[in-house]
Amino acid sequence: MKKYLSILICAVLIISTSSVTFAHPGRTDANGGHTCRTNCEKWGLEYGEYHYHSGGGSGTRSNSTSSSSSSSSAGSSTTATTKSNPAPVPAGPRYELAHVTVKLDGKNLSFTQDPVTVDGNTLVPMREIFEALGAKIKWDSASETVTGTKGDITVKLTIGQSYATKNGQRLSLSHPAVIVSDKTMVPLRFVSEALGAKVKWDEKTRTVHITNE
Numbered sequence: 001m002k003k004y005l006s007i008l009i010c011a012v013l014i015i016s017t018s019s020v021t022f023a024h025p026g027r028t029d030a031n032g033g034h035t036c037r038t039n040c041e042k043w044g045l046e047y048g049e050y051h052y053h054s055g056g057g058s059g060t061r062s063n064s065t066s067s068s069s070s071s072s073s074a075g076s077s078t079t080a081t082t083k084s085n086p087a088p089v090p091a092g093p094r095y096e097l098a099h100v101t102v103k104l105d106g107k108n109l110s111f112t113q114d115p116v117t118v119d120g121n122t123l124v125p126m127r128e129i130f131e132a133l134g135a136k137i138k139w140d141s142a143s144e145t146v147t148g149t150k151g152d153i154t155v156k157l158t159i160g161q162s163y164a165t166k167n168g169q170r171l172s173l174s175h176p177a178v179i180v181s182d183k184t185m186v187p188l189r190f191v192s193e194a195l196g197a198k199v200k201w202d203e204k205t206r207t208v209h210i211t212n213e
Contacts, residue, residue: 036049094118095116095117095118095123095178095180096116096117096118097114097115097116097117098114098115098116098117098122098123099206100115100117100122100206100207100208101205101206101207101208102115102124102188102207102208102210103207103208103209103210104132104133104210104212105210105211105212109128109129109132109210111124111125111128112125112128112183113125113180113181113183113185115188116180116185118175118178119174119175120174121174121175121187121189122187122188122189122208123175123177123178123180123185123186123187123188124185124186124188125183125184125185125186126146126157126177126183126184126185126186127139127184129186129188129191129192130146130148130191130195133150133191133192133195133197133210133212134150134195134212135148135149135150135153135155135195136148136149136150137149139184143158144158144159144160144184145157145158145159146158146177146184146186148191148195150195150196152167153166153167153194153195153196154166154167154168155191155194155195157173157176157177157186157191158176158177159176159177159178159179159184160176160177160178161173161176161177162176164190164194166194171190171194173187173190174187174189174190175187188208189208192210196212196213197210197211197212197213198210198211198213199211
């Protein structure tokens with residue numbers, strides 16, 4: 001009888017010890033652990049500390065932090081690989097045929113490239129207007145600058161610049177020189193007046209009258 005009693009006592013002690021070592025109150029989540037809310041000090045934990053139950057894994061808050069970091073890292077990776085839409089390219093100025101007649105001292109001027117208008121400005125081929133006004137022309141392809149000389153007047157224009165120079169003085173342009181169909185186009189009124197000519201616009205006949213002096 002004593003033998004059976006001793007065996008029963010040993011079995012109770014083993015079960016009790018196992019219970020203390022491997023389990024404690026609280027429901028577990030899908031990962032086999034939970035956040036401690038009851039008797040945390042008894043189990044060697046801090047209140048609110050995430051931990052695993054027996055067989056559920058090892059580690060406490062470090063696992064939670066690791067999991068959070070991995071999740072964050074994965075999110076960053078997803079963001080990094082997401083392609084952004086390219087910014088829209090601004091549309092350039094629209095050039096239209098001017099449909100104008102240009103007269104110099106009463107005679108019609110003809111151009112190898114028809115005059116164009118942009119933002120209300122009439123542009124004509126560079127070489128032809130300079131030479132028609134009696135100016136000698138020099139073209140620097142490296143800087144894309146044209147220099148026109150007539151008597152004591154020197155005019156310089158660079159493609160794309162919003163200003164030109166007359167005898168070294170900087171003057172604003174209503175529109176910069178541009179290239180249209182491989183032709184350098186310059187503002188008609190500015191070039192004419194810079195070289196000493198007078199310009200008059202006839203709206204009814206759409207005619208530019210230039211008087212060279």
